[in-house]
Amino acid sequence: MGSDLTKYLRVEKLPHIxxxxxxxxxxxxxxxxxxxxxGLDPAKVTIVSGIGCSSRAPGYMNFDTLHTTxxxxxxxxxxxxxxxxxxxxxxxxxxxxxxAIGGNHLIHAARRNIDLTVVCYNNSIYGMTxxxxxxxxxxxxxxxxxxxxxxxxPFDLCELVMxxxxxxxxxxxxxxxxxxxxxxxxxxxxxGFSFVDAxxxxxxxxxxxxxxxxxxxxxxxxxxxxxxxxxxxxxxxxERGSKFPIGVFRDEEAPEYCETYRKVIEKAMEExxxx
Amino acid sequence: MxxxxxxxxxxxxxxxxxxxAAGMRFFAGYPITxxxxxxxxCSVRLPQVGGTFIQMEDEIASMAAVxxxxxxxxxxxxxxxxxxxxxxxxxxxFAAEAEIPCVIVNVQRVGPSTGMPTSPAQGDLMQAxxxxxxxxxxxxxxxxxxxxxxxLTIEAFNIAEELRTPVILLMDxxxxxxxxxxxxxxxxDLVIKDRKKPVPGSRxxxxxxxxxxxxxxxxxxxxxxGFRFHVTGLTHGPDGFPTNSPSVGEPQIKRINSxxxxxxxxxxxxxxxxxxxxxxxxxxxxxxxxxxxKAVKDLRAVGVKVGLxxxxxxxxxPEHVIQRIAAGKLKAVIVPEMNLGQLAREVRRCLDGRAxxxxxxxxxxxxxxxxxxxxxxxxxx
Numbered sequence: 182m183g184s185d186l187t188k189y190l191r192v193e194k195l196p197h198i199x200x201x202x203x204x205x206x207x208x209x210x211x212x213x214x215x216x217x218x219x220g221l222d223p224a225k226v227t228i229v230s231g232i233g234c235s236s237r238a239p240g241y242m243n244f245d246t247l248h249t250t251x252x253x254x255x256x257x258x259x260x261x262x263x264x265x266x267x268x269x270x271x272x273x274x275x276x277x278x279x280x281a282i283g284g285n286h287l288i289h290a291a292r293r294n295i296d297l298t299v300v301c302y303n304n305s306i307y308g309m310t311x312x313x314x315x316x317x318x319x320x321x322x323x324x325x326x327x328x329x330x331x332x333x334x335p336f337d338l339c340e341l342v343m344x345x346x347x348x349x350x351x352x353x354x355x356x357x358x359x360x361x362x363x364x365x366x367x368x369x370x371x372x373g374f375s376f377v378d379a380x381x382x383x384x385x386x387x388x389x390x391x392x393x394x395x396x397x398x399x400x401x402x403x404x405x406x407x408x409x410x411x412x413x414x415x416x417x418x419x420e421r422g423s424k425f426p427i428g429v430f431r432d433e434e435a436p437e438y439c440e441t442y443r444k445v446i447e448k449a450m451e452e453x454x455x456x
Numbered sequence: 457m458x459x460x461x462x463x464x465x466x467x468x469x470x471x472x473x474x475x476x477a478a479g480m481r482f483f484a485g486y487p488i489t490x491x492x493x494x495x496x497x498c499s500v501r502l503p504q505v506g507g508t509f510i511q512m513e514d515e516i517a518s519m520a521a522v523x524x525x526x527x528x529x530x531x532x533x534x535x536x537x538x539x540x541x542x543x544x545x546x547x548x549x550f551a552a553e554a555e556i557p558c559v560i561v562n563v564q565r566v567g568p569s570t571g572m573p574t575s576p577a578q579g580d581l582m583q584a585x586x587x588x589x590x591x592x593x594x595x596x597x598x599x600x601x602x603x604x605x606x607x608l609t610i611e612a613f614n615i616a617e618e619l620r621t622p623v624i625l626l627m628d629x630x631x632x633x634x635x636x637x638x639x640x641x642x643x644x645d646l647v648i649k650d651r652k653k654p655v656p657g658s659r660x661x662x663x664x665x666x667x668x669x670x671x672x673x674x675x676x677x678x679x680x681x682g683f684r685f686h687v688t689g690l691t692h693g694p695d696g697f698p699t700n701s702p703s704v705g706e707p708q709i710k711r712i713n714s715x716x717x718x719x720x721x722x723x724x725x726x727x728x729x730x731x732x733x734x735x736x737x738x739x740x741x742x743x744x745x746x747x748x749x750k751a752v753k754d755l756r757a758v759g760v761k762v763g764l765x766x767x768x769x770x771x772x773x774p775e776h777v778i779q780r781i782a783a784g785k786l787k788a789v790i791v792p793e794m795n796l797g798q799l800a801r802e803v804r805r806c807l808d809g810r811a812x813x814x815x816x817x818x819x820x821x822x823x824x825x826x827x828x829x830x831x832x833x834x835x836x837x
Contacts, residue, residue, distance in 0.1 A: 191686075194697060224680065224682040224684065227528075227679045229524070239686070240686060240698065244684055245684055245685060246684075246685075246686045246687070247679070248686070248687065249520065249523075249689065250547055253517065253520040253547065256512065256513075256517035256518075256520035256524070257521065257524040258524060259484075259510070259517070259520075259521050259524065260520065260522060260524025260525035260526075260528070261528045263482065263508045263510060263521070263525060264524070264525040264526075264528035264530045264532075265528040265529065265678075265679065265680050268528070268680050285513050285514060286517055289512075289517075442508060442510075446503040446507075446508070448503075449500075449503035449504045450503065450504060450505075452504070453504045
């Protein structure tokens with residue numbers, strides 16, 4: 182504790198654009214705290230984001246930062262990582278950015294097991310455009326485009342990424358800020374594709390429409406409904422209700438894409454050299 | 457004995473070899489006819505020179521990965537055809553706005569939509585210029601011969617690097633699949649340009665124009681070099697950070713346009729044949745220009761005063777060249793192209809009523825033949 186995190190921030194770019202009570206500052210702090218605690222060289226960290234509230238975070242973070250087009254952060258990051266595999270590449274995205282418009286890139290990066298860390302600032306709503314439903318908006322919740330309640334079934338992003346072959350998958354919330362920092366640290370240290378579903382409150386566009394009038398109410402909802410992975414496994418399905426699991430759901434080793442491709446280069450160079 | 461410098465290349469193959477000679481070390485693509493050989497050859501050739509090939513999950517991702525790799529310091533390219541070119545447009549616009557050097561190859565096929573995937577067309581002339589939202593100039597080069605595919609691919613990389621901009625190589629199916637002789641330049645004869653880099657340790661403003669001749673193109677650091685800079689598609693100031701201020705945003709948008717438009721004469725390449733005394737001018741590009749050239753030569757042989765202007769640079773548009781030729785007495789301008797008149801419309805705009813512009817057009821995969829051009833010229837006479 183006590184390390185000055187402002188050196189990782191572009192303090193002259195503050196105040197940030199996020200609404201009062203938004204959870205995104207907590208997730209951003211968890212990322213820079215994780216970077217600090219891991220002692221990473223800031224010159225060798227690149228942060229890539231897409232479009233949306235979450236994706237404005239890199240502008241405040243003092244690294245090489247790339248704010249791309251909607252949904253495409255992971256694809257841009259794939260180019261950065263392949264060009265310079267020695268860089269730590271962290272993708273900051275939102276639930277709409279990662280799972281709707283960018284869903285294809287999410288599953289294919291997971292399938293390749295390329296060494297990117299994706300932190301999804303998941304507030305289950307399109308905040309930047311003032312509250313339309315996303316692919317993770319819970320059934321029955323209200324959104325500006327779900328005035329009669331959400332009728333589409335939501336994604337569980339962790340299950341999605343595990344289904345696509347992601348080798349490190351975890352979830353935490355802004356209420357569990359220390360836990361969130363720890364799972365981000367593990368994700369960054371993991372060699373291969375890592376995904377952190379970081380639940381982050383949006384009191385302005387989600388909470389107010391769904392009986393949680395402020396940030397405190399939403400954080401309390403996380404506190405009351407989050408259960409550890411192990412407790413979740415023991416919990417009879419009938420008792421689960423609105424509860425959800427947090428923790429590390431998968432941490433496996435598998436060949437990492439850049440390392441595998443490095444072997445392709447070595448083989449190809451050897452072959453032409455032998456001619 | 458000195459190794460022969462002659463090669464029999466397919467157009468798509470010449471593109472890959474030219475790109476590697478220019479220093480391309482990253483290619484991201486997605487299979488699409490008739491450009492697929494470019495991706496296939498890159499998958500073989502790039503790792504042989506220490507470069508990286510990746511087949512992405514879609515066309516959009518390919519263009520995104522190219523931008524990312526270029527920002528990390530590599531010369532990067534993608535290749536596609538009409539439907540994929542449409543999908544890439546948003547990220548080409550990102551590259552223009554964020555000033556990311558890269559090359560996009562479009563081997564044109566018949567459209568609209570899925571069209572005729574294996575048949576040639578030149579219907580993306582305007583999409584190449586105007587396919588993205590917002591105001592932006594773009595450089596578009598169009599080869600007609602396989603050896604020109606090789607040299608223009610190198611030129612495309614050089615322009616991309618020098619002007620920090622995406623450059624489009626607009627081929628067509630005929631040029632892409634044709635096999636012709638290419639004489640490789642001697643290593644010492646190759647002119648290869650690399651992006652300007654900021655001075656290590658200096659305060660880096662990635663979008664600040666500087667002094668001097670090319671001061672309107674700021675240097676570009678690579679991610680990981682220690683500059684810790686920000687890149688965004690939002691309208692930004694000299695420091696790269698977003699702005700809502702019109703007084704900051706307008707100079708940025710104007711500069712990415714003027715860095716190309718102000719170099720029009722330098723960027724515009726064209727082949728001229730018998731244009732000095734022509735009273736009928738044929739203007740064409742790509743594979744259609746090959747038929748046009750044959751027609752012009754045949755007509756000259758029988759004493760018809762016809763000339764050819766083959767556009768190599770399509771955008772910025774060589775208005776000055778057309779206007780210079782039109783300053784003489786032109787009876788008519790004939791524009792053969794495999795679309796319904798996209799180039800003719802632009803030529804008409806430049807001539808501003810000084811001579812009638814007559815199109816020779818095909819759109820369903822059949823090539824324009826020399827006889828089609830000869831017929832059009834004879835109708836004018």
